[in-house]
Amino acid sequence: MDYPIARRPGFDPPAEFAALRAEAPMCPVSLRHGQRAHLVTRYDDVRAVLRDHGRFSSDPSTPGFPQLRPVVDREAAPGSFLVTDPPEHTRYRRMLTGEFTVRRMAALRPEVERITAERLAALRSGPRPADLVTAFALPVPSDVICLLLGVPVSDQEFFSTRSRAHLDRSLSAERVRSALEELHGYLADLVRARRADPRDDLISRLVREPGLSDEEAVGMTVLLLVGGHETTANSIALSVLALQRERAWWDALVADPGLVENAVEELLRYLSPVHHGVVRAVAGEAAVGGTALGAGDGVIASLFAANRDPAAFPDPDRLDLRRNARAHLAFGSGVHQCVGHLLARLEMRVALRALVTGLPDLRLAVPFEDVEFRFDAPIYGLRSLPVTW
Known part of the structure; x- marks a missing residue:
């Protein structure tokens, strides 16, 4: 079986996942560069892999590390904490850690609410129909991450296009590499500027860390910048579409905005935006679901399949905003759980609450079947979402 498995428009994972969970929860798959790896689809197995950083390595230099990107990663770039192991x-x-605490998010909430209100006001005063992706879902988290990092909002278009190209798995290796080099060059200039003239932003605080090189600071910032807006932007747009698809749930949030907090957890479980999964290489020996693995074996832990596992979430293909879904794996688990998960949750809650209270009559401007999904990236989303009110 080739991996990634092709998606059909909509929110459901490939139908093959259900059969694999039942019959082959550790399934051999073929990857784009001719590699072989094991696809893990059961919730308990995926969670076990993610939480065992001793036997499952995130470092691309580990033999057998699965390569899903057009560019083959031979080693972790400096500062790329997503693909490094302890220590x-x-x-x-x-x-x-201190940048994304509960206390820091509470202090940031008024700014997130201000940014969201401004973007919503611009959306409401603009033409109809409007594209919710470009007018609201993308700008809100982009504005927030710019504020946190100290990146000028005026440069939003530059880093947004480069980060999307960096994640686009339909592009050639050369185009992906070029986009990443441009993003690195831009952030390298910003890091040097903050060393010379520090401000009250995350990059300025990073460059004051003892022993952290400029190259490492750039690598860390790339991950924060790309991950800090791309995932959340797609999650907001997909959430609105899912709620419009099942209009009764949109109406339930309009009637009771207090349901938004629980709804966000269920939407994250149901949508699972990181749909290609998380890759690991076996370091030493391990076993998953009774299958023995050795050094050099590659593993792909499917967050999407795990979040639709009926053993973990009864009737998993049904969207239920009152479900207790907090144990979902949309942000991963273990030491590599998304460092910004509290920020993403905050942004989604504020954005959805603003929409259901400020635009309760929001509706799709095109049939659901005409909405174009974007599946050619590790984080799936929508190319556009035409709406009116």
Whole structure:
């Protein structure tokens, strides 16, 4: 079986996942560069892989590391905490932990609400129909991450196009590499500027960390910039479409905005935006679901399949905003759980609450079947979402 498995328009994972969970929860798959790896689809197995950083390595230099991107990663770039193992990973994460605490998010909430209100006001005063992706879902998290990092909002278009190209798995390796080099060059200039003239932003605080090189600071910032807006922007747009698809749930949120907090957890489980999964290489020996693995074996832990596992979530293909879905794996698990998960949750809650209270009559401007999904990236989303009110 080739991986990734082709998606059909809509929110459901490929139908093959259900059969694999039941019959072949550790399924051999073929990857784009001729590699072989094991696809893990059961919730308990996926969670076990993600939480065992001793036997499952995130470092691309580990033999057998599955390569899903057009560009083959031979080793972790400096600062790329997403693809490093402890103790280096621990060192990087420690520098960021204080930036994304519950207390810091509470202090940031008024700014997120202000940004959201401004973008919603611009949407409401603009032409109809409007594209919710470009007018609201993308700008809100982009504005927030710009504020946090100290990136000028005026440069939003530059980093947004480069980050999307960086994640686009339909592009050639050359185009992906070029986009990433441009993004690195831009952020390298910004890091040097903050060393010379520090401000009250995350990059300025990063460059004050003892022993952190400019190259490492750039690598960390790339991950925060790309991950800090791309995932959340897609999650907001997909959430609105899912709620419009099942209009009774949109109406339930309009009637009771207090349901938004629980709804966000269920939407994250149901949508699972990181749909290609998380890759690991076996370091030493391990076993998953009774299958023995050895050094050099590659593993792909499917967050999407795990979040639709009926053993973890009864009737998993049904969207139920009153379900207790907090145990979902949309943000991963273990030491590599998304460092910005509290920020993403905050942005989604504020954005959805603003929409159901400020635009309760929001509706699709095209039939659902005409909405174009974007599946050619590790984080899926929508190319556009035409809406009116």
